[in-house]
Amino acid sequence: MTMNEKDIASRDAAWRVELRNEMSAKERSLIPRVKMPMLDAAYRVSCNDEVNQGLSEEQAVTEATRCLDCPDPQCVTGCPVGINIPGFIKNIQRKAFGDAATVFMSTSSLPAVCGRVCPQEKQCESRCIYNKMRKPAVAIGYLERFAADTRRMAGIKLEVEKAEPKGVKVAVAGSGPAGLSFAGDMAKRGYEVTVFEALHEIGGVLKYGIPEFRLPNEVVDAELDSLRELGVEFCKDTVIGKTLSYDDLLNQGFRGLFVASGAGLPKFMGIPGENLIGVMSSNEYLTRINLMGAGRGGMTPVAQGRRVAVVGGGNTAMDSVRTARRMGAERAMIIYRRSEAEMPARAEEIEHAKQEGVEFLTLCNPIEYKGDEQGHVTSILLQRMELGEPGPDGRRSPVPVEGAVEQIDVDEVIVSVGVSPNPLIPNSIEGLDVTRRGTIEVNDNLQSSLPMVFAGGDIVRGGATVILAMGDGRRAAESMDKYLSATL
Numbered sequence: 001m002t003m004n005e006k007d008i009a010s011r012d013a014a015w016r017v018e019l020r021n022e023m024s025a026k027e028r029s030l031i032p033r034v035k036m037p038m039l040d041a042a043y044r045v046s047c048n049d050e051v052n053q054g055l056s057e058e059q060a061v062t063e064a065t066r067c068l069d070c071p072d073p074q075c076v077t078g079c080p081v082g083i084n085i086p087g088f089i090k091n092i093q094r095k096a097f098g099d100a101a102t103v104f105m106s107t108s109s110l111p112a113v114c115g116r117v118c119p120q121e122k123q124c125e126s127r128c129i130y131n132k133m134r135k136p137a138v139a140i141g142y143l144e145r146f147a148a149d150t151r152r153m154a155g156i157k158l159e160v161e162k163a164e165p166k167g168v169k170v171a172v173a174g175s176g177p178a179g180l181s182f183a184g185d186m187a188k189r190g191y192e193v194t195v196f197e198a199l200h201e202i203g204g205v206l207k208y209g210i211p212e213f214r215l216p217n218e219v220v221d222a223e224l225d226s227l228r229e230l231g232v233e234f235c236k237d238t239v240i241g242k243t244l245s246y247d248d249l250l251n252q253g254f255r256g257l258f259v260a261s262g263a264g265l266p267k268f269m270g271i272p273g274e275n276l277i278g279v280m281s282s283n284e285y286l287t288r289i290n291l292m293g294a295g296r297g298g299m300t301p302v303a304q305g306r307r308v309a310v311v312g313g314g315n316t317a318m319d320s321v322r323t324a325r326r327m328g329a330e331r332a333m334i335i336y337r338r339s340e341a342e343m344p345a346r347a348e349e350i351e352h353a354k355q356e357g358v359e360f361l362t363l364c365n366p367i368e369y370k371g372d373e374q375g376h377v378t379s380i381l382l383q384r385m386e387l388g389e390p391g392p393d394g395r396r397s398p399v400p401v402e403g404a405v406e407q408i409d410v411d412e413v414i415v416s417v418g419v420s421p422n423p424l425i426p427n428s429i430e431g432l433d434v435t436r437r438g439t440i441e442v443n444d445n446l447q448s449s450l451p452m453v454f455a456g457g458d459i460v461r462g463g464a465t466v467i468l469a470m471g472d473g474r475r476a477a478e479s480m481d482k483y484l485s486a487t488l
Protein backbone atom coordinates (compact mmCIF):
# COMPACT_ATOMS: atom_id res chain seq x y z
CA MET A 1 0.00 0.00 0.00
CA THR A 2 1.42 3.42 -0.86
CA MET A 3 0.77 6.15 1.63
CA ASN A 4 0.84 9.87 1.21
CA GLU A 5 3.35 11.94 3.20
CA LYS A 6 0.73 13.04 5.72
CA ASP A 7 -0.24 9.46 6.57
CA ILE A 8 3.42 8.45 6.85
CA ALA A 9 4.07 11.16 9.44
CA SER A 10 0.76 11.53 11.26
CA ARG A 11 0.28 10.25 14.81
CA ASP A 12 -3.41 9.75 14.03
CA ALA A 13 -2.82 7.50 11.01
CA ALA A 14 -4.61 4.17 11.44
CA TRP A 15 -1.37 2.13 11.26
CA ARG A 16 0.14 4.17 14.07
CA VAL A 17 -2.88 3.90 16.35
CA GLU A 18 -2.73 0.15 15.78
CA LEU A 19 1.00 0.04 16.66
CA ARG A 20 0.35 1.96 19.88
CA ASN A 21 -2.40 -0.43 20.90
CA GLU A 22 -0.24 -3.48 20.29
CA MET A 23 1.67 -3.16 23.55
CA SER A 24 1.25 -1.30 26.84
CA ALA A 25 3.62 1.47 27.89
CA LYS A 26 4.71 -0.70 30.82
CA GLU A 27 5.69 -3.57 28.52
CA ARG A 28 7.58 -1.21 26.23
CA SER A 29 9.44 0.32 29.14
CA LEU A 30 10.69 -3.09 30.22
CA ILE A 31 12.65 -3.52 26.97
CA PRO A 32 16.32 -2.67 27.66
CA ARG A 33 17.93 0.11 25.59
CA VAL A 34 19.86 -1.25 22.63
CA LYS A 35 23.67 -1.31 22.75
CA MET A 36 25.50 -0.03 19.68
CA PRO A 37 27.70 -2.78 18.19
CA MET A 38 31.23 -1.45 17.97
CA LEU A 39 34.73 -2.49 17.01
CA ASP A 40 37.02 -3.78 19.71
CA ALA A 41 39.18 -0.97 21.16
CA ALA A 42 42.51 -2.77 20.66
CA TYR A 43 41.72 -3.35 16.99
CA ARG A 44 40.28 0.06 16.24
CA VAL A 45 43.34 2.04 17.40
CA SER A 46 45.26 0.18 14.69
CA CYS A 47 43.11 1.56 11.86
CA ASN A 48 40.68 4.27 10.83
CA ASP A 49 37.58 2.04 10.53
CA GLU A 50 34.32 3.41 11.85
CA VAL A 51 33.99 2.53 15.54
CA ASN A 52 30.19 2.29 15.72
CA GLN A 53 28.97 -0.43 13.41
CA GLY A 54 25.28 0.49 13.31
CA LEU A 55 22.21 -1.39 14.52
CA SER A 56 20.89 -4.54 12.88
CA GLU A 57 17.32 -4.46 11.59
CA GLU A 58 16.16 -6.51 14.56
CA GLN A 59 17.86 -4.22 17.06
CA ALA A 60 16.42 -1.12 15.39
CA VAL A 61 12.87 -2.45 15.34
CA THR A 62 13.11 -3.50 19.00
CA GLU A 63 14.50 -0.11 20.01
CA ALA A 64 11.76 1.63 18.03
CA THR A 65 9.21 -0.48 19.94
CA ARG A 66 10.47 1.09 23.19
CA CYS A 67 9.26 4.52 22.04
CA LEU A 68 5.91 5.29 23.69
CA ASP A 69 4.76 7.55 20.84
CA CYS A 70 3.95 10.25 23.40
CA PRO A 71 1.02 12.59 22.64
CA ASP A 72 3.22 15.61 23.48
CA PRO A 73 6.69 14.32 22.52
CA GLN A 74 9.27 16.37 24.37
CA CYS A 75 12.12 14.81 22.38
CA VAL A 76 11.02 16.99 19.43
CA THR A 77 11.44 20.16 21.50
CA GLY A 78 15.01 19.06 22.29
CA CYS A 79 15.94 18.84 18.59
CA PRO A 80 17.28 22.19 17.32
CA VAL A 81 15.44 21.71 14.01
CA GLY A 82 12.33 20.00 15.43
CA ILE A 83 12.53 16.67 13.56
CA ASN A 84 9.31 14.61 13.88
CA ILE A 85 11.10 12.03 16.04
CA PRO A 86 8.27 9.65 17.03
CA GLY A 87 7.06 9.91 13.41
CA PHE A 88 10.25 8.42 12.00
CA ILE A 89 10.73 5.99 14.88
CA LYS A 90 7.28 4.43 14.44
CA ASN A 91 7.97 3.94 10.72
CA ILE A 92 11.08 2.00 11.75
CA GLN A 93 8.96 -0.12 14.08
CA ARG A 94 6.68 -1.04 11.16
CA LYS A 95 9.80 -1.70 9.03
CA ALA A 96 8.99 1.08 6.56
CA PHE A 97 12.59 2.33 6.52
CA GLY A 98 12.23 4.45 3.38
CA ASP A 99 9.22 6.19 4.94
CA ALA A 100 11.19 6.77 8.14
CA ALA A 101 13.82 8.54 6.01
CA THR A 102 11.10 10.57 4.25
CA VAL A 103 9.86 11.83 7.63
CA PHE A 104 13.19 13.15 8.90
CA MET A 105 14.43 14.32 5.53
CA SER A 106 11.56 16.80 5.37
CA THR A 107 13.42 18.61 8.20
CA SER A 108 17.04 17.44 8.13
CA SER A 109 19.14 17.30 4.97
CA LEU A 110 22.02 15.35 6.55
CA PRO A 111 20.43 12.60 8.67
CA ALA A 112 23.22 10.02 8.29
CA VAL A 113 25.65 12.69 9.50
CA CYS A 114 23.47 14.00 12.35
CA GLY A 115 22.68 10.44 13.51
CA ARG A 116 26.43 10.01 13.99
CA VAL A 117 27.65 13.33 15.35
CA CYS A 118 24.80 15.15 17.14
CA PRO A 119 25.16 15.40 20.93
CA GLN A 120 21.82 13.59 21.39
CA GLU A 121 22.30 13.17 25.13
CA LYS A 122 22.13 16.97 25.46
CA GLN A 123 19.38 17.43 22.87
CA CYS A 124 16.48 15.12 21.92
CA GLU A 125 17.42 12.20 24.17
CA SER A 126 17.74 14.48 27.21
CA ARG A 127 14.01 15.29 26.89
CA CYS A 128 12.76 11.74 26.29
CA ILE A 129 10.05 10.69 28.77
CA TYR A 130 12.18 7.69 29.78
CA ASN A 131 14.50 10.04 31.73
CA LYS A 132 11.58 10.90 34.01
CA MET A 133 11.01 7.18 34.51
CA ARG A 134 14.72 6.90 35.49
CA LYS A 135 15.40 4.69 32.50
CA PRO A 136 17.74 5.27 29.57
CA ALA A 137 16.24 7.40 26.79
CA VAL A 138 15.18 5.88 23.48
CA ALA A 139 18.32 5.72 21.30
CA ILE A 140 17.07 8.37 18.87
CA GLY A 141 20.48 9.03 17.28
CA TYR A 142 21.16 5.34 16.61
CA LEU A 143 17.72 5.00 15.00
CA GLU A 144 18.21 8.07 12.82
CA ARG A 145 21.50 6.67 11.60
CA PHE A 146 19.92 3.25 11.00
CA ALA A 147 17.12 4.59 8.80
CA ALA A 148 19.44 6.93 6.87
CA ASP A 149 22.04 4.19 6.26
CA THR A 150 19.41 1.62 5.30
CA ARG A 151 17.98 4.02 2.74
CA ARG A 152 21.43 4.80 1.33
CA MET A 153 22.61 1.18 1.18
CA ALA A 154 19.36 -0.01 -0.40
CA GLY A 155 19.70 2.79 -2.98
CA ILE A 156 16.22 4.10 -2.09
CA LYS A 157 15.83 7.49 -3.73
CA LEU A 158 13.41 9.89 -2.10
CA GLU A 159 11.12 11.74 -4.42
CA VAL A 160 12.33 15.30 -4.41
CA GLU A 161 10.04 17.99 -5.68
CA LYS A 162 12.01 20.53 -7.66
CA ALA A 163 10.51 23.85 -8.73
CA GLU A 164 10.75 25.09 -12.34
CA PRO A 165 14.16 26.69 -13.04
CA LYS A 166 14.11 30.37 -12.17
CA GLY A 167 17.21 31.31 -14.14
CA VAL A 168 18.61 33.06 -11.05
CA LYS A 169 22.17 32.38 -9.88
CA VAL A 170 23.10 32.29 -6.20
CA ALA A 171 26.51 31.64 -4.66
CA VAL A 172 27.58 29.93 -1.46
CA ALA A 173 30.94 30.50 0.23
CA GLY A 174 31.90 27.32 2.11
CA SER A 175 30.82 23.70 1.77
CA GLY A 176 30.24 22.64 5.38
CA PRO A 177 26.81 21.60 6.69
CA ALA A 178 25.43 25.16 6.55
CA GLY A 179 26.46 25.69 2.92
CA LEU A 180 25.33 22.23 1.84
CA SER A 181 21.86 22.43 3.35
CA PHE A 182 21.39 25.93 1.92
CA ALA A 183 22.52 24.72 -1.52
CA GLY A 184 20.11 21.76 -1.51
CA ASP A 185 17.12 23.85 -0.46
CA MET A 186 17.82 26.61 -3.00
CA ALA A 187 18.31 24.07 -5.82
CA LYS A 188 14.91 22.53 -4.93
CA ARG A 189 13.43 26.02 -5.17
CA GLY A 190 14.70 26.29 -8.76
CA TYR A 191 17.82 28.46 -8.27
CA GLU A 192 21.15 27.84 -10.02
CA VAL A 193 23.46 27.24 -7.08
CA THR A 194 27.26 27.29 -7.09
CA VAL A 195 29.14 26.37 -3.91
CA PHE A 196 32.65 27.86 -3.75
CA GLU A 197 35.04 26.01 -1.44
CA ALA A 198 38.52 27.21 -0.45
CA LEU A 199 39.89 23.68 0.02
CA HIS A 200 40.33 20.87 -2.50
CA GLU A 201 37.59 18.75 -0.87
CA ILE A 202 33.91 19.49 -0.35
CA GLY A 203 32.34 18.98 3.08
CA GLY A 204 33.91 21.49 5.51
CA VAL A 205 34.52 20.12 8.99
CA LEU A 206 32.67 16.92 8.03
CA LYS A 207 35.68 16.11 5.84
CA TYR A 208 38.69 17.94 7.24
CA GLY A 209 37.80 17.89 10.94
CA ILE A 210 35.74 14.89 12.04
CA PRO A 211 37.81 11.73 11.45
CA GLU A 212 36.65 8.75 9.42
CA PHE A 213 36.49 6.51 12.50
CA ARG A 214 33.51 8.65 13.54
CA LEU A 215 32.11 9.80 10.20
CA PRO A 216 33.27 7.88 7.11
CA ASN A 217 33.81 9.99 3.99
CA GLU A 218 31.48 7.76 1.98
CA VAL A 219 28.57 8.93 4.15
CA VAL A 220 29.36 12.57 3.36
CA ASP A 221 29.99 11.77 -0.32
CA ALA A 222 26.54 10.18 -0.64
CA GLU A 223 24.97 13.43 0.59
CA LEU A 224 27.08 15.37 -1.94
CA ASP A 225 25.91 13.09 -4.77
CA SER A 226 22.29 13.90 -3.91
CA LEU A 227 23.10 17.61 -4.17
CA ARG A 228 24.83 17.14 -7.53
CA GLU A 229 21.75 15.30 -8.78
CA LEU A 230 19.73 18.35 -7.80
CA GLY A 231 21.99 20.42 -10.05
CA VAL A 232 24.23 22.07 -7.42
CA GLU A 233 27.64 23.02 -8.89
CA PHE A 234 30.77 22.77 -6.75
CA CYS A 235 33.83 24.90 -7.37
CA LYS A 236 36.84 23.82 -5.28
CA ASP A 237 40.10 25.64 -4.57
CA THR A 238 38.28 28.97 -4.69
CA VAL A 239 38.70 31.37 -1.80
CA ILE A 240 35.95 33.96 -1.74
CA GLY A 241 37.58 37.25 -0.82
CA LYS A 242 40.82 36.27 -2.56
CA THR A 243 40.41 34.12 -5.69
CA LEU A 244 37.05 35.77 -6.32
CA SER A 245 35.85 38.96 -4.65
CA TYR A 246 32.25 39.80 -3.80
CA ASP A 247 32.26 42.24 -6.76
CA ASP A 248 33.48 39.43 -9.05
CA LEU A 249 30.46 37.37 -7.97
CA LEU A 250 28.11 40.26 -8.72
CA ASN A 251 29.79 40.77 -12.11
CA GLN A 252 29.31 37.07 -12.86
CA GLY A 253 25.56 37.56 -12.36
CA PHE A 254 25.07 36.06 -8.88
CA ARG A 255 22.04 37.68 -7.22
CA GLY A 256 22.63 36.41 -3.71
CA LEU A 257 25.51 35.15 -1.55
CA PHE A 258 25.22 32.83 1.45
CA VAL A 259 28.33 33.03 3.59
CA ALA A 260 28.94 29.70 5.37
CA SER A 261 32.68 29.94 5.84
CA GLY A 262 32.72 28.49 9.35
CA ALA A 263 35.02 29.17 12.28
CA GLY A 264 38.30 27.61 11.24
CA LEU A 265 40.73 30.01 12.85
CA PRO A 266 42.38 28.25 15.79
CA LYS A 267 42.86 29.93 19.16
CA PHE A 268 45.99 29.55 21.26
CA MET A 269 46.45 30.27 24.96
CA GLY A 270 49.28 32.79 24.61
CA ILE A 271 51.61 30.96 27.02
CA PRO A 272 55.41 30.64 26.67
CA GLY A 273 56.66 27.96 24.31
CA GLU A 274 53.69 27.82 21.92
CA ASN A 275 56.06 28.41 19.00
CA LEU A 276 58.12 25.30 19.75
CA ILE A 277 58.28 22.60 17.10
CA GLY A 278 55.68 19.94 17.90
CA VAL A 279 53.10 22.37 19.28
CA MET A 280 50.22 22.87 16.84
CA SER A 281 46.49 23.49 16.66
CA SER A 282 43.94 20.68 16.34
CA ASN A 283 42.85 22.30 13.13
CA GLU A 284 46.31 21.88 11.58
CA TYR A 285 46.77 18.37 12.99
CA LEU A 286 43.41 17.01 11.85
CA THR A 287 43.52 18.74 8.45
CA ARG A 288 46.94 17.27 7.71
CA ILE A 289 45.78 13.79 8.59
CA ASN A 290 42.14 13.75 7.44
CA LEU A 291 42.43 15.85 4.31
CA MET A 292 46.05 15.59 3.23
CA GLY A 293 46.63 11.90 4.06
CA ALA A 294 49.54 12.57 6.43
CA GLY A 295 50.66 9.36 8.13
CA ARG A 296 48.96 7.27 5.42
CA GLY A 297 51.54 7.74 2.69
CA GLY A 298 50.31 11.22 1.64
CA MET A 299 52.76 13.96 0.67
CA THR A 300 52.03 16.02 3.79
CA PRO A 301 54.21 15.29 6.80
CA VAL A 302 52.98 15.23 10.38
CA ALA A 303 54.93 14.66 13.57
CA GLN A 304 54.07 11.30 15.13
CA GLY A 305 54.60 11.83 18.81
CA ARG A 306 55.01 9.01 21.30
CA ARG A 307 53.77 11.12 24.20
CA VAL A 308 51.04 13.39 22.93
CA ALA A 309 49.14 15.94 25.01
CA VAL A 310 45.90 17.42 23.69
CA VAL A 311 44.77 20.56 25.48
CA GLY A 312 40.97 20.96 25.67
CA GLY A 313 37.80 19.01 26.42
CA GLY A 314 35.57 19.42 23.35
CA ASN A 315 34.82 17.18 20.37
CA THR A 316 37.84 18.55 18.53
CA ALA A 317 40.11 17.60 21.41
CA MET A 318 38.63 14.06 21.54
CA ASP A 319 39.03 13.65 17.78
CA SER A 320 42.66 14.79 18.02
CA VAL A 321 43.63 12.57 20.93
CA ARG A 322 41.97 9.50 19.42
CA THR A 323 43.70 10.26 16.12
CA ALA A 324 47.02 10.49 17.98
CA ARG A 325 46.42 6.97 19.36
CA ARG A 326 45.81 5.75 15.83
CA MET A 327 49.01 7.48 14.72
CA GLY A 328 50.94 5.35 17.21
CA ALA A 329 51.13 7.49 20.37
CA GLU A 330 51.98 5.30 23.36
CA ARG A 331 50.77 7.91 25.79
CA ALA A 332 47.87 10.07 24.55
CA MET A 333 46.54 12.54 27.10
CA ILE A 334 43.69 15.00 27.43
CA ILE A 335 44.61 18.01 29.52
CA TYR A 336 41.53 19.88 30.68
CA ARG A 337 41.26 22.67 33.21
CA ARG A 338 37.85 21.69 34.58
CA SER A 339 36.55 18.27 35.65
CA GLU A 340 35.11 15.61 33.35
CA ALA A 341 31.54 16.67 34.23
CA GLU A 342 32.11 20.05 32.54
CA MET A 343 33.65 18.65 29.34
CA PRO A 344 31.74 19.89 26.29
CA ALA A 345 32.56 16.79 24.18
CA ARG A 346 29.84 14.25 23.39
CA ALA A 347 29.59 11.64 26.16
CA GLU A 348 30.17 8.84 23.64
CA GLU A 349 33.48 10.36 22.45
CA ILE A 350 34.75 10.57 26.02
CA GLU A 351 33.77 6.96 26.66
CA HIS A 352 35.36 5.77 23.40
CA ALA A 353 38.54 7.71 24.12
CA LYS A 354 38.84 6.03 27.52
CA GLN A 355 38.29 2.59 25.98
CA GLU A 356 41.13 3.39 23.58
CA GLY A 357 43.54 4.05 26.42
CA VAL A 358 43.48 7.85 26.44
CA GLU A 359 44.50 9.33 29.79
CA PHE A 360 42.43 12.17 31.23
CA LEU A 361 44.41 14.77 33.17
CA THR A 362 41.51 16.89 34.41
CA LEU A 363 41.77 20.00 36.62
CA CYS A 364 45.12 20.75 34.96
CA ASN A 365 46.05 23.80 32.92
CA PRO A 366 49.26 24.22 30.85
CA ILE A 367 51.21 27.32 31.83
CA GLU A 368 54.39 26.80 29.79
CA TYR A 369 55.88 24.47 27.16
CA LYS A 370 59.58 23.70 27.45
CA GLY A 371 61.83 22.61 24.61
CA ASP A 372 65.30 21.27 23.78
CA GLU A 373 68.16 23.08 22.06
CA GLN A 374 66.75 22.31 18.62
CA GLY A 375 63.48 23.97 19.58
CA HIS A 376 61.42 20.78 19.92
CA VAL A 377 58.84 20.62 22.69
CA THR A 378 59.91 18.24 25.47
CA SER A 379 57.63 18.95 28.44
CA ILE A 380 54.66 20.89 29.78
CA LEU A 381 54.35 22.73 33.07
CA LEU A 382 50.89 22.00 34.39
CA GLN A 383 49.09 24.09 36.97
CA ARG A 384 46.71 22.07 39.15
CA MET A 385 43.23 23.61 39.31
CA GLU A 386 40.13 23.31 41.49
CA LEU A 387 36.56 24.29 40.74
CA GLY A 388 35.34 27.60 42.11
CA GLU A 389 32.01 29.37 41.82
CA PRO A 390 29.82 28.96 38.70
CA GLY A 391 30.59 31.55 35.99
CA PRO A 392 28.05 33.46 33.84
CA ASP A 393 27.52 30.32 31.69
CA GLY A 394 26.58 28.27 34.80
CA ARG A 395 29.75 26.18 34.63
CA ARG A 396 32.03 26.23 37.68
CA SER A 397 35.18 28.21 36.92
CA PRO A 398 38.58 26.61 37.38
CA VAL A 399 40.87 28.30 39.94
CA PRO A 400 44.62 27.58 40.30
CA VAL A 401 45.72 25.67 43.41
CA GLU A 402 48.58 27.74 44.76
CA GLY A 403 52.01 26.15 44.39
CA ALA A 404 50.66 22.97 42.73
CA VAL A 405 52.66 22.83 39.49
CA GLU A 406 54.02 19.68 37.90
CA GLN A 407 56.00 18.90 34.78
CA ILE A 408 55.18 16.10 32.34
CA ASP A 409 57.27 14.88 29.40
CA VAL A 410 55.75 15.14 25.92
CA ASP A 411 57.01 15.26 22.34
CA GLU A 412 53.85 16.63 20.74
CA VAL A 413 51.18 19.08 21.92
CA ILE A 414 47.89 19.68 20.14
CA VAL A 415 46.05 22.80 21.22
CA SER A 416 42.29 22.54 21.03
CA VAL A 417 40.96 25.42 23.10
CA GLY A 418 38.47 26.91 20.66
CA VAL A 419 38.15 28.57 17.29
CA SER A 420 37.29 31.98 15.84
CA PRO A 421 35.57 32.87 12.57
CA ASN A 422 37.83 33.10 9.55
CA PRO A 423 38.22 36.88 9.09
CA LEU A 424 38.77 36.86 5.32
CA ILE A 425 35.17 37.26 4.12
CA PRO A 426 34.02 39.53 6.98
CA ASN A 427 36.99 41.83 6.26
CA SER A 428 36.85 41.75 2.48
CA ILE A 429 33.25 42.79 1.80
CA GLU A 430 32.69 46.50 2.23
CA GLY A 431 29.58 47.42 4.21
CA LEU A 432 29.23 43.99 5.86
CA ASP A 433 28.61 44.46 9.60
CA VAL A 434 30.74 42.26 11.82
CA THR A 435 30.46 41.73 15.60
CA ARG A 436 33.29 42.27 18.06
CA ARG A 437 33.83 38.49 18.08
CA GLY A 438 34.41 38.60 14.30
CA THR A 439 31.15 36.85 13.44
CA ILE A 440 28.91 38.24 10.69
CA GLU A 441 25.98 40.23 12.07
CA VAL A 442 22.61 39.02 10.78
CA ASN A 443 18.94 39.66 11.56
CA ASP A 444 16.36 36.98 12.46
CA ASN A 445 16.17 36.01 8.78
CA LEU A 446 19.96 35.51 8.66
CA GLN A 447 20.23 38.52 6.35
CA SER A 448 23.32 40.68 6.81
CA SER A 449 23.70 44.44 6.58
CA LEU A 450 24.01 43.93 2.79
CA PRO A 451 20.56 42.75 1.62
CA MET A 452 21.97 40.29 -0.93
CA VAL A 453 24.28 38.64 1.58
CA PHE A 454 22.97 36.07 4.07
CA ALA A 455 25.11 34.12 6.53
CA GLY A 456 24.77 31.13 8.87
CA GLY A 457 26.54 28.33 10.71
CA ASP A 458 29.76 28.90 12.61
CA ILE A 459 30.56 32.20 10.83
CA VAL A 460 27.53 33.63 12.67
CA ARG A 461 27.48 31.48 15.84
CA GLY A 462 31.19 30.90 16.47
CA GLY A 463 32.06 27.21 16.96
CA ALA A 464 28.67 25.44 17.32
CA THR A 465 27.21 22.17 16.00
CA VAL A 466 26.44 20.44 12.73
CA ILE A 467 22.69 20.45 13.28
CA LEU A 468 22.61 24.17 14.10
CA ALA A 469 24.68 24.94 10.98
CA MET A 470 22.40 22.78 8.88
CA GLY A 471 19.29 24.43 10.37
CA ASP A 472 20.76 27.87 9.53
CA GLY A 473 21.29 26.80 5.93
CA ARG A 474 17.63 25.85 5.68
CA ARG A 475 16.41 29.06 7.31
CA ALA A 476 18.68 31.22 5.13
CA ALA A 477 17.41 29.50 1.97
CA GLU A 478 13.83 30.29 2.93
CA SER A 479 14.74 33.91 3.70
CA MET A 480 16.83 34.49 0.58
CA ASP A 481 14.12 32.95 -1.59
CA LYS A 482 11.55 35.34 -0.09
CA TYR A 483 13.89 38.30 -0.56
CA LEU A 484 14.79 37.46 -4.16
CA SER A 485 11.19 36.60 -5.09
CA ALA A 486 10.12 40.03 -3.84
CA THR A 487 12.94 42.00 -5.46
CA LEU A 488 13.66 40.35 -8.83
Ligand SMILES: Cc1cc2nc3c(=O)[nH]c(=O)nc-3n(C[C@H](O)[C@H](O)[C@H](O)COP(=O)(O)OP(=O)(O)OC[C@H]3O[C@@H](n4cnc5c(N)ncnc54)[C@H](O)[C@@H]3O)c2cc1C
Binding pocket: 117, 118, 119, 173, 174, 175, 176, 177, 178, 179, 196, 197, 198, 199, 203, 204, 205, 206, 209, 210, 238, 239, 240, 241, 260, 261, 262, 263, 264, 286, 315, 316, 319, 346, 422, 424, 425, 456, 457, 458, 459, 463, 464, 465, 466, 467, 469
Ligand atom coordinates in the same frame (compact mmCIF):
# COMPACT_ATOMS: atom_id res chain seq x y z
C1 LIG B 1 37.23 18.30 14.84
C2 LIG B 1 35.82 18.75 15.00
C3 LIG B 1 34.88 17.87 15.51
C4 LIG B 1 33.56 18.26 15.64
N1 LIG B 1 32.66 17.36 16.11
C5 LIG B 1 31.35 17.70 16.14
C6 LIG B 1 30.37 16.75 16.55
O1 LIG B 1 30.68 15.62 16.90
N2 LIG B 1 29.07 17.13 16.54
C7 LIG B 1 28.68 18.38 16.14
O2 LIG B 1 27.48 18.65 16.09
N3 LIG B 1 29.59 19.32 15.79
C8 LIG B 1 30.90 19.00 15.78
N4 LIG B 1 31.83 19.94 15.41
C9 LIG B 1 31.37 21.29 15.06
C10 LIG B 1 30.75 21.31 13.67
O3 LIG B 1 31.50 20.51 12.80
C11 LIG B 1 30.63 22.73 13.14
O4 LIG B 1 29.83 23.47 14.04
C12 LIG B 1 30.00 22.77 11.75
O5 LIG B 1 30.75 22.02 10.83
C13 LIG B 1 29.88 24.20 11.24
O6 LIG B 1 29.40 24.15 9.93
P1 LIG B 1 29.64 25.35 8.91
O7 LIG B 1 28.97 24.92 7.64
O8 LIG B 1 29.22 26.63 9.52
O9 LIG B 1 31.20 25.45 8.72
P2 LIG B 1 32.36 24.40 8.36
O10 LIG B 1 31.95 23.01 8.51
O11 LIG B 1 33.54 24.90 9.12
O12 LIG B 1 32.61 24.68 6.82
C14 LIG B 1 33.10 25.93 6.37
C15 LIG B 1 33.75 25.73 5.02
O13 LIG B 1 34.01 27.01 4.45
C16 LIG B 1 35.26 26.98 3.79
N5 LIG B 1 35.73 28.37 3.67
C17 LIG B 1 36.23 29.16 4.66
N6 LIG B 1 36.53 30.38 4.15
C18 LIG B 1 36.21 30.34 2.83
C19 LIG B 1 36.30 31.28 1.79
N7 LIG B 1 36.78 32.52 1.99
N8 LIG B 1 35.91 30.92 0.53
C20 LIG B 1 35.41 29.65 0.30
N9 LIG B 1 35.32 28.72 1.27
C21 LIG B 1 35.69 29.07 2.53
C22 LIG B 1 36.12 26.11 4.70
O14 LIG B 1 37.23 25.60 4.02
C23 LIG B 1 35.11 25.03 5.09
O15 LIG B 1 35.15 23.97 4.17
C24 LIG B 1 33.18 19.58 15.29
C25 LIG B 1 34.12 20.49 14.81
C26 LIG B 1 35.43 20.08 14.67
C27 LIG B 1 36.44 21.06 14.14
Ligand code: SF4
Binding pocket: 066, 067, 068, 069, 070, 073, 074, 075, 076, 085, 086, 127, 128, 129, 130, 138, 140
Ligand atom coordinates in the same frame (compact mmCIF):
# COMPACT_ATOMS: atom_id res chain seq x y z
S1 SF4 C 1 9.90 11.35 24.32
FE1 SF4 C 1 10.93 9.30 24.06
S2 SF4 C 1 9.25 7.86 24.24
FE2 SF4 C 1 8.25 9.86 23.88
S3 SF4 C 1 8.01 10.04 21.64
FE3 SF4 C 1 10.03 10.92 22.08
S4 SF4 C 1 11.49 9.20 21.85
FE4 SF4 C 1 9.41 8.28 22.02
